[in-house]
Amino acid sequence: MCNRHSGDKKGSGCRCGGGLPVEKFMQPCLLILLKQRSSHGYDLLQQLTEFGFSERLDPGSVYRTLRRLEDEGLVTSHWDVGEGGPARRLYSLSDEGEEMLHAWAVHIRQQRKRMDAFLERYQSIFGKQD
Amino acid sequence: MCNRHSGDKKGSGCRCGGGLPVEKFMQPCLLILLKQRSSHGYDLLQQLTEFGFSERLDPGSVYRTLRRLEDEGLVTSHWDVGEGGPARRLYSLSDEGEEMLHAWAVHIRQQRKRMDAFLERYQSIFGKQD
DNA sequence: CCCTCTATATGTATATTGCCTATAAGGATT
DNA sequence: AATCCTTATAGGCAATATACATATAGAGGG
Numbered sequence: 643m644c645n646r647h648s649g650d651k652k653g654s655g656c657r658c659g660g661g662l663p664v665e666k667f668m669q670p671c672l673l674i675l676l677k678q679r680s681s682h683g684y685d686l687l688q689q690l691t692e693f694g695f696s697e698r699l700d701p702g703s704v705y706r707t708l709r710r711l712e713d714e715g716l717v718t719s720h721w722d723v724g725e726g727g728p729a730r731r732l733y734s735l736s737d738e739g740e741e742m743l744h745a746w747a748v749h750i751r752q753q754r755k756r757m758d759a760f761l762e763r764y765q766s767i768f769g770k771q772d
Numbered sequence: 773m774c775n776r777h778s779g780d781k782k783g784s785g786c787r788c789g790g791g792l793p794v795e796k797f798m799q800p801c802l803l804i805l806l807k808q809r810s811s812h813g814y815d816l817l818q819q820l821t822e823f824g825f826s827e828r829l830d831p832g833s834v835y836r837t838l839r840r841l842e843d844e845g846l847v848t849s850h851w852d853v854g855e856g857g858p859a860r861r862l863y864s865l866s867d868e869g870e871e872m873l874h875a876w877a878v879h880i881r882q883q884r885k886r887m888d889a890f891l892e893r894y895q896s897i898f899g900k901q902d
Numbered sequence: 903c904c905c906t907c908t909a910t911a912t913g914t915a916t917a918t919t920g921c922c923t924a925t926a927a928g929g930a931t932t
Numbered sequence: 933a934a935t936c937c938t939t940a941t942a943g944g945c946a947a948t949a950t951a952c953a954t955a956t957a958g959a960g961g962g
Contacts, residue, residue, distance in 0.1 A: 665949070667886065674893055684909050694886035700951070705910055728909045728958045747894050754887045756797065756824035757880050763804055764877050795919070814940050830921070835941055858927040858940045 668695070668707050670746035673739050676717060682730040683708055708733055716742050794825070798837050800876035801825075803869050806847060812860040813838055838863055846872050 671693045675686055687704045691697055708731075711717045716739035722732040735743075801823045805816055817834045821827055838861075841847045846869035852862040865873075 670890060674890065674897070677897060693889050694882070730909060747891065750887050750890060752824070754884060757884050759823050760800060760804065760880060761877065761884070767804070767807060832942070860940060
């Protein structure tokens with residue numbers, strides 16, 4: 643098993659071969675979360691569990707992905723030195739990011755079709771209950 | 773666009789960010805094809821279009837993936853020097869490969885759920901027709 | 903003072919990716 | 933026989949992606 647599966651322990655090793663890479667799928671999830679409301683990395687890290695990411699998801703991956711999204715102009719950020727606690731970087735979705743979100747939706751629907759093609763063939767061989 | 777999307781031209785460049793890497797998803801597709809009947813790389817290359825792979829899918833990727841599956845003991849192969857044409861390497865699914873196929877089915881169903889979670893949220897924001 | 907929680911960021915070894923090119927057999931065309 | 937296409941397999945490589953570990957730092961509790 644691997645930490646790509648929700649609920650897995652960190653560092654348990656992975657032999658399953660993955661499928662959907664963590665950081666890649668994280669991108670559209672972050673974009674859609676930021677479409678709903680602007681937020682900072684640590685908060686987004688926790689919201690990501692709603693999309694099936696592990697509760698032990700590596701924070702470094704989230705911050706790195708956010709920086710990359712900013713490099714690509716899909717999100718913007720500014721420092722938020724507010725009421726107590728360390729300073730946080732507040733991210734917002736850009737217009738370009740919203741466009742990319744639509745592109746991702748198309749892409750993900752395609753991927754899902756491919757998975758359905760696989761699962762249908764699988765069930766036609768092994769049966770539904772398997 | 774990129775050659776991950778079926779119908780794309782080879783070498784047209786990719787800025788979409790992918791999602792499901794070609795060679796990763798190719799693995800369960802090859803296993804299920806080999807479950808149905810033993811076959812060789814070039815034939816499998818063409819059968820893969822049934823799972824949404826591009827008709828211009830790079831043959832090198834297919835052969836490399838097959839070799840990797842063999843290294844992992846999921847498939848076996850032997851040379852088939854038969855009636856006309858170049859020699860072909862005939863691949864068959866191993867017992868271990870069939871087990872891995874079941875593991876993949878579980879995994880892909882999980883991935884599908886995650887995509888559904890994304891698409892549902894997407895539709896709740898932008899509407900179904902979008 | 904130490905520990906935990908919040909919060910952000912970097913380093914690194916290894917694996918994976920897409921693309922290009924090489925090799926070779928056989929058949930058809932010129 | 934020379935050229936070309938199709939079938940068939942394989943290796944190289946630069947760039948990127950990955951998982952995991954580690955660094956930094958503020959604030960609050962015990």
